[in-house]
Amino acid sequence: MSVIELRGIGFRYDEHEVLRHVDLTLDEGELVLVSGRTGVGKSTLLGVITGLVPRFTGGVLSGDVLLDGASIVEQPPRERAHLVGYVGQDPLAGFVADTVEEELAYGMEQIGTAPETMRRRVEETLDLLGIADLRARDLRTLSGGQQQRVAIGSVLTTHPRVLVLDEPTSALDPTAAEDVLATITRLVHDLGLTVLLAEHRLERVVPFADRIALVAGDGTVRVDEPRAVLADSPVAPPLVDLGRLAQWDPLPLTVRDARRQARSLPALTPPEPVPAPATRAVLAARGVTVVHGTHVAVREVDLTLSEGRVTVLMGRNGSGKSSLIWALQGSGKRHSGTVDVDGDDPASLAPAQRRTHVGLVPQTAADLLYLESVADECAAADVGAEAGPGTCRGLLDRLAPGIDEDLHPRDLSEGQRLALALSIVLTARPPVLLLDEPTRGLDYAGKAELARIVADLAAEGRAVLLATHDVEFAAHVADEVVVLAEGEVVSSGPPRRVLAESPSFAPQVTKVLGPPWLVVEEVAAALEELRR
Amino acid sequence: MWGLPRDLHPIAWWTWAIGLATAASLTTNPLLLLLIMGSATVVVMARRSGHPYGRSFRLYVLLALITVVMRVVFRLVFGGQEIGHVLLDLPEIPLPSWAAGVRLLGPVTSEALLAGLYDGLRLGAIILCVGAANSLANPKRLLASVPPALYEIGTALVVAVTIFPQLADSARRVRAAQALRGGATKGVGRLRRFLVPVLEDALERSLALAAGMDTRGYGRSGGASPGERRLTGALLLLALTGICVGTYAWLDPTAPRVLALPMLGVGAVVAVLGLVSAGRRVQRTRYRPDPWRTPELVTVGTGLVVAVLGWYVGHTQVVVAYPGVDAMPYLSPLALVVGVLGTAPAVATPVPATALAGREVTA
Numbered sequence: 001m002s003v004i005e006l007r008g009i010g011f012r013y014d015e016h017e018v019l020r021h022v023d024l025t026l027d028e029g030e031l032v033l034v035s036g037r038t039g040v041g042k043s044t045l046l047g048v049i050t051g052l053v054p055r056f057t058g059g060v061l062s063g064d065v066l067l068d069g070a071s072i073v074e075q076p077p078r079e080r081a082h083l084v085g086y087v088g089q090d091p092l093a094g095f096v097a098d099t100v101e102e103e104l105a106y107g108m109e110q111i112g113t114a115p116e117t118m119r120r121r122v123e124e125t126l127d128l129l130g131i132a133d134l135r136a137r138d139l140r141t142l143s144g145g146q147q148q149r150v151a152i153g154s155v156l157t158t159h160p161r162v163l164v165l166d167e168p169t170s171a172l173d174p175t176a177a178e179d180v181l182a183t184i185t186r187l188v189h190d191l192g193l194t195v196l197l198a199e200h201r202l203e204r205v206v207p208f209a210d211r212i213a214l215v216a217g218d219g220t221v222r223v224d225e226p227r228a229v230l231a232d233s234p235v236a237p238p239l240v241d242l243g244r245l246a247q248w249d250p251l252p253l254t255v256r257d258a259r260r261q262a263r264s265l266p267a268l269t270p271p272e273p274v275p276a277p278a279t280r281a282v283l284a285a286r287g288v289t290v291v292h293g294t295h296v297a298v299r300e301v302d303l304t305l306s307e308g309r310v311t312v313l314m315g316r317n318g319s320g321k322s323s324l325i326w327a328l329q330g331s332g333k334r335h336s337g338t339v340d341v342d343g344d345d346p347a348s349l350a351p352a353q354r355r356t357h358v359g360l361v362p363q364t365a366a367d368l369l370y371l372e373s374v375a376d377e378c379a380a381a382d383v384g385a386e387a388g389p390g391t392c393r394g395l396l397d398r399l400a401p402g403i404d405e406d407l408h409p410r411d412l413s414e415g416q417r418l419a420l421a422l423s424i425v426l427t428a429r430p431p432v433l434l435l436d437e438p439t440r441g442l443d444y445a446g447k448a449e450l451a452r453i454v455a456d457l458a459a460e461g462r463a464v465l466l467a468t469h470d471v472e473f474a475a476h477v478a479d480e481v482v483v484l485a486e487g488e489v490v491s492s493g494p495p496r497r498v499l500a501e502s503p504s505f506a507p508q509v510t511k512v513l514g515p516p517w518l519v520v521e522e523v524a525a526a527l528e529e530l531r532r
Numbered sequence: 533m534w535g536l537p538r539d540l541h542p543i544a545w546w547t548w549a550i551g552l553a554t555a556a557s558l559t560t561n562p563l564l565l566l567l568i569m570g571s572a573t574v575v576v577m578a579r580r581s582g583h584p585y586g587r588s589f590r591l592y593v594l595l596a597l598i599t600v601v602m603r604v605v606f607r608l609v610f611g612g613q614e615i616g617h618v619l620l621d622l623p624e625i626p627l628p629s630w631a632a633g634v635r636l637l638g639p640v641t642s643e644a645l646l647a648g649l650y651d652g653l654r655l656g657a658i659i660l661c662v663g664a665a666n667s668l669a670n671p672k673r674l675l676a677s678v679p680p681a682l683y684e685i686g687t688a689l690v691v692a693v694t695i696f697p698q699l700a701d702s703a704r705r706v707r708a709a710q711a712l713r714g715g716a717t718k719g720v721g722r723l724r725r726f727l728v729p730v731l732e733d734a735l736e737r738s739l740a741l742a743a744g745m746d747t748r749g750y751g752r753s754g755g756a757s758p759g760e761r762r763l764t765g766a767l768l769l770l771a772l773t774g775i776c777v778g779t780y781a782w783l784d785p786t787a788p789r790v791l792a793l794p795m796l797g798v799g800a801v802v803a804v805l806g807l808v809s810a811g812r813r814v815q816r817t818r819y820r821p822d823p824w825r826t827p828e829l830v831t832v833g834t835g836l837v838v839a840v841l842g843w844y845v846g847h848t849q850v851v852v853a854y855p856g857v858d859a860m861p862y863l864s865p866l867a868l869v870v871g872v873l874g875t876a877p878a879v880a881t882p883v884p885a886t887a888l889a890g891r892e893v894t895a
Contacts, residue, residue, distance in 0.1 A: 056743050081749030093737055094744025096691070098583070098672060105819030110749030112815035119820070155748070331711055351711045360712050367709035370728040384714015410732070424713050 001028050003161050003194045009048055009063035010219075011041070018044050020219035022063070026162065029192035031185070032223070033205055035235055036215035038443045039413055042198040045215060046164050049196065050086040051077035067161065082111050085155030086164045090171070091147045092140070100126075100142075100150050101135045107158045118157075125153045129183055144317040145176030149183060156187070163187065165197045169204055170440060173316045173469045174504045177204055184208070200443050203237035203472060203508055206230070207254045227251050235444050238472055238508045241520045245527065258512040268526040270516050273496055276479070279307040282463040283328065283358070283432045288337035290323040290487070297323035299487040300337065305432055305463035310454055312474040312495070313467040314505060315484035321467040322363065324484070325434045328465070329360045341432060355385065359430035363437045365421035366410070374412070374420060375405035385428040395423040399453050414441035415449060422453070433457060435466035439473050451476045475499055475507040475518040535827065537883040539581060542669035542677060544828040548575075549665030551835025552874045555842025556657035559853040560650040561861050565657045567871025568838075569596075571878075572657075572664040578878040580667045592663020596656035603652030607644045609637065616641035616858075646857040673822065679811055687750065691741065695734070702733040752815070760809070767806035774799025827881040834876045841870045 002025045009022040018041040026032055034042045047053030054061045055076060065073040067083055077086075085107075088094050097103040104125055108118045126132040129149045134142065142150065148168055155163065165184070169177035185208050187193045199205045206212075212229040214222045222229060227250055230240045239258050243251045246265060252258035283305040290298040298320040305311055313321050326332025328339055330346030331354070339345055341357045349357065362368070371377045378392035385391070396403060400419035409417060418438055426433070435454075439447055447470070454477045458464050468474055474481060474495065481498040483491045483505070491498050499505050500515035509517050517523060549572070556568045573593075580586040624638035678686040706729040715725060745751075778796030781787035845867050846853040855861035863871070 050747050052743050052747065056739065056746075077743075077746040078749050078752045081747060081752070084747070086744075086747040088740060088744060090740065093740035096687075096741070096745055096748070096750075098670075102819065107748040109817055109819055110752060112817050115817055115819070115821075118817065122819070158749070326708070329712075331708055352714065355712065355714060362705070362709045362712065364705070364709070366732070367706045367729050368713055370710075370725045380715045381713060386714075428714065 002026065003028050003068060004049060004196075005066040005069075006048065007064045007066065009045075009061070009065070011044055011048065011053065011059055011061050013059045017219050018059070019048075019215075019221070022219075022221045024213060024221060024223055026194050026196060028194055029188055030210045031188045031195045031197065031208055033202075033209035033212045033226075034196060034198040034215065035202060035212055035229075035233065037217065037235060038200070038415070038441065038446060040215045040217055041219065042215050043166055045213070045221065046086075046166055046196060046198055049162065050084050050164050051075060051080050052086070078110075081107060081160075082158050083160055084162050084164060085158065085160035087148070087151045087155060087166070087168060089167045091151035094151065095139045095147075098138060099135070100131065100137055100139060103139060103150060103154045104157050107154060111158055113158070121157045121159075125157050128156070128187075129153045143176070144172050145179055148172065148176075148180050152180070152183065152187075156193075160193075162194045162196065165195065167199055168197065170200060171317075171469075174204075174471060176317060177201075177469075178504075181205065181208055200235075200441070201237075201470070201472075202235060203239060206237055206240075226253055238520050239512070242509060242512065242523060245520060245524055252512075255508060255511045258508075262512050265513075266530060268523065269529060271518075271522045271526070273494065273516065276494070277308075279309060281306050282341065284338075284340045285328060286338050286340075288324065288327055288339065289335040290320070290327045290332060291335040292323070297487050298327060298484075301484075301487070301489055303328070303465075303482065303489075305465055307431075307461050307463055308458050309479045310458050310464045310466070310477050311480045311482060312478040313465060313482050313484065314469070314471075314474060317469075319484045320487035321484055322436055323487075325360065325436050325465070325467060328432075329358045329434055330354045355425075355428040355430065357430055358432045358434060359425040359428065360434040361418070361421050361425055361436065361438060363440070365418050365438075368421045368424060369409040369417070372408055373406050374403055374409060377409060377420060377424060378405070381424040381427045387427050387429075392423050392427040395426050396420060398456075399423055400449070413446075415446035418442075418450070419453070426457075431461075432463045433465070435464070437467055437469070439468050439470045447473050447476075471499065471505050471507050472519075474505075475509075481505075535825070535882045537885045539673075539822060539884050540579070540669070540831065540877075540881050541822040541824055541828045542671075542674035544824075544831040545669040546665045546674060547832045548835035548874075548877060549661045549668075551837075551839040552664075553658045553661035554839040555870055555874075556654060556661060558842045558846040559867075560654055561853060561855050561863070561867065562650055562653050563861055563863050564853075564867050564871050565650075565653040567863075567868075568874060569653075569657050569660050571872060571874035572661050574875045575878045576664045576667055579881055579884060581670060581884045583670045585670055586667050589663050589667040592660055592666070595663070596659045599659060600649065600652035600656045603655070604645060604648040607648035608640055610635060616643035619645070643857040650855075650857070676818075677822070679807060682807070687745075695738070698737060699730070699734055702737075703730050706730050706733070760812075764806060764809045767802055767809055771799050771803035771806050774802055827877075830880045831877045834873060834880075838870055838874050841866065841873070845870060 004026040006022055006024040009019055011019040022045065034045055036042050044053050047057065048061065048065060053059065064071055072080055072083070095103055096106050101122060104122045105118055108121065113121070126135055129152065131146065131149055131153065134146060134150070139147065139150065152163070168184070169180055172180065181204060184195060184197070188195055197205065206226055209226050211223055212226050214229050214233055216222065230236050230251055239253070239255065240251055242258065243261070248261045252261055281304045285301065285303040287300045287302065288298055289296065289300055301324060313324070315321055323332060327334045330339070330349065334347055339347065344357060346354045346357050369377055371380060378396060379389070381392040382389050393405070396419060399422060400416050403412065403416055403420070409420060412420065438450060442450060451473065454464055454466065466477070478495040480493065481495045482489055483498060483502070491501065495518060496516045499507060499518065500510050507518055509519055509523065513523070552568055552572055556565055559565065576589050580589065618639045619642050620640040622637045622640060625636040627634060627636060672690050675686045675689050706726060709729070710725050715721070774795055777791060778793070778799050781791035781795060782793060845864070849864050849866065852862070852864045852867050
């Protein structure tokens with residue numbers, strides 16, 4: 001039985017057509033994944049169902065949206081609240097109340113649910129999502145995964161027919177992401193809830209999806225079984241890339257499928273472990289400890305960053321990655337320990353001096369930008385770093401060629417904005433570069449581009465440290481991986497050892513073929529070798 | 533003995549605190565003021581909630597202390613009365629003739645200092661009472677208990693309260709981020725570097741929150757018919773007109789008396805009707821509302837009695853309420869009651885459910 005039906009949906013801003021003739025039917029108890037490249041209109045498609053598009057975005061919407069056969073396209077989001085539940089990308093930004101319990105009740109209060117029903121449903125939802133022990137906690141003190149589950153719970157209490165989720169796992173570490181996805185799957189299976197979910201990291205979601213709606217660049221949407229869509233989708237998880245490469249039929253969607261089919265692969269020569277070249281250490285940190293109040297965020301960490309090497313910092317949300325990065329840069333308060341960059345301690349330098357020693361791109365790269373055009377930003381960066389005019393623009397053209405200099409930085413794509421922030425930081429010519437969660441909001445192509453940029457920077461002799469949750473990205477760029485837990489280094493070494501050792505950090509290719517395989521490109525090279 | 537642990541109704545705490553503050557504002561007797569401050573503090577220590585606001589009392593104590601010190605220092609710097617016992621004979625700084633009437637330094641008398649101290653204590657006591665209410669009751673729950681018709685305004689205020697810590701957060705983040713790049717370091721340029729990202733962030737957060745609230749059903753119109761909406765509108769408009777005309781007539785002695793208080797009364801009655809009518813169309817329920825039971829009544833009663841007794845002392849025992857600066861102030865039995873009665877809620881109310889165990893006394 002169809003719950004939601006989109007009929008001939010079209011959406012446009014002035015000249016730019018985002019969606020065109022979209023027909024989509026969601027059945028009861030179905031999980032549909034919305035995928036596509038960044039900026040093709042995935043969020044717009046979700047917004048059409050929640051009613052936030054066009055009311056919160058502007059633009060012109062045409063066509064009809066039916067819920068259980070009745071048209072709801074004219075209803076504002078608040079009148080759909082009891083039918084459509086929506087959880088945005090950043091759950092914290094959408095929280096209204098203070099505590100978990102009040103947040104769960106909020107939607108029901110608005111709808112006017114009877115107090116006894118409210119009380120009962122809050123308890124049921126707390127149990128359903130496994131968050132009963134958090135009931136009186138302040139929402140701001142929860143971890144990312146807990147916040148995401150509370151956000152899902154808070155829309156479930158009104159018993160909606162459809163749950164719409166916009167990138168529910170993008171900010172989460174692999175384990176928390178699995179928890180959230182398991183919760184969602186349980187809702188689909190046990191409650192027969194219909195879920196529409198947009199996500200970049202397909203490797204996480206594809207095994208759970210019943211169908212995939214692929215938004216193409218021209219505004220059309222193709223809906224089909226995951227296998228059919230992924231066969232030629234421009235975005236695909238490494239598992240599917242591996243399947244395509246080995247020409248497996250049917251395409252594997254889960255690691256288990258792939259493992260079974262991998263038996264048919266010919267014997268491949270595994271990639272040789274590359275011995276770490278002995279390069280000069282640029283940054284040496286010894287016994288770095290960072291304390292926030294009474295909480296020890298980083299505990300006696302030793303870390304060495306060498307010329308031309310890319311080190312990837314991994315670990316749970318809140319394991320101290322950001323604290324360590326800011327402490328290495330020098331502006332974060334260090335409780336004890338030493339940091340040495342070319343003989344200087346960045347913490348004791350003036351900010352201008354510090355920038356020439358260590359460059360840092362923070363989690364929200366947009367915090368660095370404040371001017372109206374790319375050209376202005378670049379010019380300001382040149383002046384600020386006392387570099388020759390055009391230095392920053394030159395860097396930008398190398399990192400992300402062809403950005404129109406009259407564009408407003410906010411109009412850039414996520415990846416372009418990151419490249420701009422990176423160029424501004426690099427204008428000061430720091431030998432050490434730190435990147436905090438640079439992959440957020442990037443699709444596979446964007447990540448491949450970033451991996452190339454990082455490799456280029458390392459090839460020029462810079463020492464690069466980047467923190468990420470993205471296992472597949474880490475597998476591509478890392479020369480060395482450091483895993484933090486509770487502020488301490490729990491394992492470090494070459495990715496072939498560290499990533500393959502850990503069940504939650506192993507990339508998909510490792511899961512299928514076992515160590516020492518890390519990425520699809522290695523398999524491709526080995527197959528090529530075999531053919532010759 | 534007063535039931536299981538639970539949070540007291542916020543309105544009860546605020547009424548109690550306002551009662552104490554009223555009594556404090558009606559006296560300059562330092563002993564009485566210290567007693568009132570003491571009883572407010574005792575109650576806070578015994579019954580403050582575990583919410584972040586529960587920790588704000590320390591700030592109010594600091595503010596009260598600064599107020600007292602400032603009052604005394606002002607008396608010292610700007611002199612005051614010339615007569616009295618000179619404690620410290622400071623030279624007076626001569627001022628030009630256009631500043632006639634203002635005295636800088638000069639002899640310091642014990643009378644001037646005491647007057648400043650008494651005055652400062654009175655202000656300090658009022659600040660402390662407000663602080664006590666703030667740390668005893670979550671201000672958000674107070675806003676949430678407004679009548680349904682004012683619910684929208686209440687929520688807007690709650691959101692505004694919530695936004696502030698977030699704004700501080702994003703300001704800190706942007707500051708740190710901007711230090712990572714070169715650029716303008718002075719004047720307007722520097723301000724812009726800081727303000728533009730913070731404001732952009734605030735705007736984005738507000739939009740996300742608005743979208744979140746809207747999709748959760750905030751502001752649903754419910755089942756009101758156009759006729760009902762028109763009636764509500766007409767009632768509220770009428771009430772506003774009545775109150776305006778009434779207030780004007782009341783303040784202008786030449787206007788006919790029939791337009792004054794009677795008109796004001798009619799306006800108020802119509803306003804209540806309008807709010808009731810507006811509230812009826814709102815289909816909203818409350819999750820676990822704070823109950824109103826005996827401890828609430830006792831707390832409100834304590835506040836009212838303290839205020840009334842304070843007023844009574846001020847009118848019948850002037851020497852006790854406003855002691856001169858040349859004699860030792862003393863307390864009458866009734867004044868003692870005013871000062872001590874305020875502690876009643878410390879034992880007469882249940883322990884808050886969210887109280888933090890084993891917290892240090894001054895935190």
